[in-house]
Structures are given as C-alpha cells and as structure tokens.
Amino acid sequence: MARRDLNNLAQYWRDRRVPGLTLLCADFTTQEFALHSHDALVIAVTETGGAEIKSRGEIHRAVSDSVFAFNPAEPHCGWMGWSRRWCYRSMYLTQSALDIVADGLDLQQIPYFTHNMIRDRALCASFLALHRALQDSVDALHEEELLLASFGTLFSRYGSSARRRAEFERHDNTLLARAIDLMKSRYDEPLTLDDLGAVVGLRKVQLIALFKRHVGMGPHAYLTQIRLGAACRRLKSGEPLAEIAAATGFYDQSAMNRHFKRAYGITPRQYAQAC
Template sequence: MHDQRSTTDWVKHAPQTSSLERFEAFFVAHAFDAHQHDTYAIGMTLDGAHRFQYRGESNVCVPGEAMILHPDEMHDGCAGTDTGLRYQGLYVPPSLVQHIVKGKPLPFLKSGVSRDQRLVSAVFELLHAHELAPLAEDDALFNFVMTLAAVTGQRPARPAHHFAAALRAREYIHDNLDRPITLDQLADCAGRDRWSLSKDFRVFFGTSPHRYITARRLSQVKQLVQAGQTLSKAAIDSGFFDQSHMSRHFKRSFGIAPSRWYFPQCDG
C-alpha cells in the first residue's frame, strides 16, 4: 500500500483479470488535462477531494460519494486540497452495460457525482469485486447498472421471467458447491443469457446467484465445523479458496469472524 502522505504522484494498476480496468492513484495537485473516454469512468475518493470540470460545471467528489462520468463526456481532474488526492477508479465499457439494459438508453448521471447510498455502495462493491471471484464481479456489475438506472430515473423493463431456468441454475449450484461456478456456466445449464438469468434468480429466489452460492457454502462451513472439522478444512471443502476467503464472507454475512463465533476464547 502506498503512503497517502506521499509528495510524489503515483498510479497503481490492478492486475487485468477481466474486461474492467481498475486502478488506485495519488496526485499532489494537477492530475489530468481535459479528455474523454469511450467508457464509463467511475471512482471513489479515499483521501482529499477530487475536483473536475464536467459538462460545463465545476464538481467535487469527496469521501463517501461516488463519481460516475458518462462515456464520451469531456472532463479533467485535480486535487481539491493541499494534502493531495487519493482515489480508486475503474472503467466500464458501455457494451457491458448494454448487455444488461438490453436496448434501453445508457443510464446517465448528469451531475457526475452522487451521495445516494445505494449508488455509493454499488460502486464500492464493483471496485472491490475482483478480489473475490469472477461471479462476484458479474453480480457487482449487474447491481451497479441496475442501481444507476434506478437512481437516474430510468424505468425498469418488465421482461418475462423464467422459473424453470432459475430452478435449473439453483440445482446446478447445489451439485457443484465444491468447485468454482461462473455465471456463464449457470446460463448455459439454464438455457438463458447471463443477465436474464440474473434477473430470473433474483425474482424467484430473492437474491443474486453469487450471494446464493456464498450463503450455501457458509451453511456448509457451519455444518462441518459443528461436526468437528477445522475452519481451514471446512473452508476448502465448502468451495472457498482458503480460510481467509471464507472468513471475509462470513464476517460480511454475520458481522463476526468465524473464529470468534465458534471459538470465542480466540482473538482472531
């Protein structure tokens, strides 16, 4: 991790593991000249303030807000405080968004900055989803696009939902909990495209495929630990990468580390 008190500009790029380009950066003063992307430019300020010109107006993005710039819109960027600007960002191709909105206009946040906690949470999830699993990124992208559409006032489409497809996907999940599962695999077995299946699954089972898989794996961890298995072996046997991967999901779901839940005399 870079020192946020640095006096030297730096940019750290995340490994390119998907079609989404992620980075973290620190700038003392001037960051970018006026330019435009053919993607959505999305970011969150970690320290300081992100000042930029967008659609003829001066804007500032501070911690706790989300910056979402529309494709092909001119903008620049600089630090808005003397202590510099540190932020995380990523670029989302419009083609990925269009796969989800299916022919509707791309969602457009006119101001470029939002304090709406639904959108802030969705952006945070998307920025960090690559640290978990491919299905987590698909889930986070779907949630971001749908949340952006809702926040910007775009009325959701009402496509026909397919219970049989969602049921086939759920059965596939239960049969393959001990191995990696992708949204493409679920879509293939269900006979639906990946984003239609995501909507089907939410309608009929109340959550996304990724969250459903995680919940089932955590339930299996609980059963194995209560039967006397170690946390590390229970995590692997339930389909997590390792104990640390499982613990992050456990704490996110239950608000406490599994070691404290099952072995309260431990500090970990």
Template sequence: MNAEHIRLWRDSDLSDGMELLRAVCCSHRYPAHSHDEFVIAAFEGGAQRHSIEKHTGVAIPGTVMIIQPGQVHTGEAAKDVGQWAYRAFYPQPQVLEAVAADVFDAPATGLDLGRAALHDNPLLARQLTLAHGVIETSPDPLERQSAMLEAFAALIRRYGQCARGRTLREAPAADVRRAQDLIQSCFDERLSISQVASAVGLSEYHFMRSFRRQTGMTVHAYITQVRLQAAKDRLAKGMSAAQTAISVGFFDQSHFTNRFRASFGVTPGRFAEACR
C-alpha cells in the first residue's frame, strides 16, 4: 500500500512568510479551490490529474505547474498510477513581480507568466525541487532566501513577460568590496540577503548576480567560507566544536560539522586534535 505524506508550512524568513508544501498523495483529492497567491509546483513522481479553470491535464515527473492567483483548480492521482509526488511554492504576486523587476528592464508590475498552466521542463523542475529542498532543510535563512530568489528568477526568465517587453536586464556594477567588508565584520550574526544587498545599494537579486559575477562565489558560499576560516582559528585555540559553531554564526553543531567536513575533508574534532 502506498504511503501518503503531506507537509504544509510557512517560512517567516522568506518574503511575506511564504507557504510551501511537499506531498506524496495517494487517496487524497483536492476539491475545487483557489489561492490568493501563485502556485508554483514541480512534480517528482507518479502522475496527477487536475483541472485548472475547467482545463484538464496530467502532470508527470519533470513538469512544472503555474497556477495564477484566483484560478480554480482540483488535483488527484491519475487512476492508472495511484499516487503523485510534488513540491509547491505559494508566493504572493508582489514577490514574483519584485524578482521580475530585477530580471527584466521593467517596473515591478505587469508580470505575465503566460496562459499555459503545465510545462514539460525537467531542468527547471529539478532546479525548483532542489531549491525547495534547501528551503525545507537549511537552518540558515540567507541560504533559504538565496535558493528562493534563484529559483523564481529561473522560472521568470523562462516563462515571464512584462508589460514593457521581455528584455533581459544587465545588473549594474556593484561595490562588492563593501559587501565583503560587512560580511567580514558581521559573519557571526544572523545575516539576510536584503541586509547585505542594502550595503551596496542594490536589490536582492541584482546583488546576488553581481556578487557571483565579480567573486565567482554565491553570497552564501562566501559567508560560509568566512565562517569556516574563523572556526578553524577558534578550534586551533582550544574552543569546543559546539561553542565554535555558535560563535561563528552556524545554527547548530550538526550543520557546522557537515559544512566543515565538506570543505576540509575532516570533522572539526579531528582538525582540533591535529592542531599543536
């Protein structure tokens, strides 16, 4: 017998406390309903039969669904499959419009994601799924915010259209050194993308693009590197791994240990033992 699991939650660190959902559905059937938000869904398994504004279809792995605010829709397992698995984001319209304003040379209004609700796009589905997984599991708000912005930007670049046309916008040059100075001085604090971006006077997504272009690293990867370098200094001086994790800005020892091992090949404890 297939197992059914549905998890629905809100993340207060994301724009407007965005809701997210991860589900494996078997017997559950969503009756006709609508949302005030967009529904952006990536399908991972099985097959879902749906009706969106009276148009029926079947979503399979590798497809992406875009449901506009107010559109009435249903969802259930396709009869010949018996279950479906998917992940969904529920962003407010203004969240996607703000990202669109950064992606296109247009104001943050008039975003059009097209009439089609279902798209066969395994690459984008994979990117949305990975971002959703980061948001679900990472304790770091900056990492979750970055994953959300990158995923929505990819969606908008592929399917978005603004009232003034679909001209991709070049990010203005940023004084990345100022952002790096802020990170160096505040790495042990709870940093957000908006906080760091404001240091260079750019919107969040433009700043992320400019930072990666000039440094070759994402903002989150750079902050993690700074935290890990500081952690090595403290471990070498005899601070415990648990104390070190909190003191350099990690949210728990497990997260710290995993990042440390991924970067240096050894655990913090092994590194500390080897220091003289």
C-alpha cells in the first residue's frame, strides 16, 4: 500500500511468500522517528540521501554504503539531519520469518547484532537487490536465493554467536517484569508512575532509571510501544480506527495516528490495508 503525506511517500506491504516478512519502501523529506522498537528483526538500507540514526547511545549516518540491523525489541530513533531527502528500503522479520531463514541457512538460532550500523557496500547491494525482487515478486526461486544469500552473509560476517547482553541482576529483573506485566494487562488505562511504582516498590526516579538501564527507554515510551503493538493486532481485524485508539489507551485517534507514524513511518490505515 502506497501513501503520500505532504512530501513523504511510503509503500508498505506483506510478502506473499514468506509469512512474517513485511517490507517498506520510503521516500522521505520531513520524517522524524521517535524512539521506538519492533517485534521483528529490522534491516534497513539507504538508496538516496540519508538520515541520522540513534541507537545504544550513539548517532550514526544512514548512507548508501551502510546496512542497519536492529534486533527485535531494540530501541532506536532517527531524523533527517544533514540530508534533505532519504530514500530507503527496510524489511521486518517476525519470528515466523526468522524461522524460515534459520531453517534455510541450517542455523539453530538467529545471531544477535552487537552493532547496529554495518559498513559493507556489497552487502548493501545484496539487500537492495533482494528488496526489489520481493517487491516485483515474479520469480520465487530467485527471491529465495537472494534471501538466503543476503542473510547468510549478514549473519556470518556480523552476527554474534551468542547474545552478549549484560544479564539483568536478579532483583532488577523481577521488578522490571512486574512493571511490564502491569503495563501489558492495563495498557488501555491512563497509567501513572505512581501506579507502576506501587507495584515494584520504587520511587519515580528509580523506576525511570530501571527502564532506561535495561530496555533503553523510559516507562512512558515503553508503554507506548505496548499500546502500538496492541493497535497493530487490532488493525489486522479491521476494527474502526477510533475504536482501536480508545481500546489501546491512546487519548484519541489523532494521538494514535501521530505515535504510529512517528514510530513506523506509515499510518495505521496503511498498516491495516497492507494486512
């Protein structure tokens, strides 16, 4: 589904051969992505121009010789910065798509990426060729070969054999899980720091520090991600947008649209139509 918003054009669709794989082709001049994450492995490659991408406390330039790889649930944000235009292609692989790739590459698990920006011109070209082939969708064999070749190179060159995340301290892990469980069960309510703090026994400043230390964003941003995820699930069923906004804790439909566009670069209606 393609949509033009002022000077921004975004086309978003689900691949018809690989379950769990969605793709985006974007041509932006004004887009700014708020801090967000996806329940998918994200691969993004720039065609023209560029942008500033922030993740793990570092800012990198998205340019034509760089591939960005974000692990599932890894927070990141971006803005136009130095460039007046940013044309890029991205793909999002949820678990079902990752399972297909892992099976095709004979891997026991998908590697974890300890660096989000990868400078590799040949790999960029490979992913661009893959994305264009998936967009044309005329030769299944060619698409499958490109899929496995591109991800095989990415994983073997830049993937970690084991997840190197710093392990949560046992106490912190328990508190964080309690707070997140509350968010997931009551995301449709106007939760406050007091509500969350009462469950985990932390002061507001301690609660904010806990989230930023372990998930890379504050409680409000994390709750917004949960609400966006719930909205995505409801959008697949074709419910009216206003009803979805009310049911997922957003102030109104306009607020949901704004957060959705800032997080994903497309509107809720585009997402629903692609589904």
